Amino acid sequence: MKVALVFCLLASPVLAEGPPAAGRVAFFGIHFIDLSTEGAINGVRADETARTGMAAALVAEDMVARGFVLVPLDPVAKRLETVSNPARCNGCDTAMAQELGADYALTGEVSKVSNLILSLQLNLREAETGKTLRAGTVDIRGNTDESWQRGFRYLLRNLIFRK
Incomplete structure (x- = not known):
């Protein structure tokens, strides 16, 4: 069975x-972020936790392949532990x-509305000014x-590397 995947821009990309x-x-x-009833009732799912790690690795590998250097977060680890969501802090x-x-x-971010509807978001900002350089959101169909x-x-x- 093929996974039906629909991309829908929720807002104009930056x-x-x-x-x-x-x-x-x-x-x-x-x-x-689990906004689904399932999450409220059943709690954290191991497959979604693994998928979140997989997605982070995919993004990190893509950045490195494009010539970016990922800096270690160790020096800010204690402060980062106090932040519930770095995308909204x-x-x-x-x-x-x-x-x-x-x-x-x-x-x-990944926002799960249901097992059928999820929204993925990336935001690249300039460290010195805080200015958003590139950002975008897509909706996907299917939690796989x-x-x-x-x-x-x-x-x-x-969106992030569009020419």
Whole structure:
């Protein structure tokens, strides 16, 4: 059975003049938000936890393949433990990226509405100014490894690194 995958931009993507130049990136991983009734009743699912790690590895590998250097987050680890979601922390991502000597802060999210509807998001911001350079959101259909991989690859190829 093929996985039906539908990409739907929820808002206009934020695009700089050209793709961001390779540099040092503080990648704060992918944050999973379960808005589904299933999550409220059954709690955390092992497959979704694994999928979140897989998605973070996919994004990290793509960044490195494009010439970016991922900076270690160890120096800000204690502060990061106090942040529930680096994508929504009022600029703490760029403040920590600056402290780490990074050029960029990269955050990601997966919002699960149901097993059929999930929304994936990536946001690349300039560490020094906090300005969003590239960002985008896509909806996917299906809560599988394949649908998540396709969704994040789409975001990277068509929004974050679109020429």
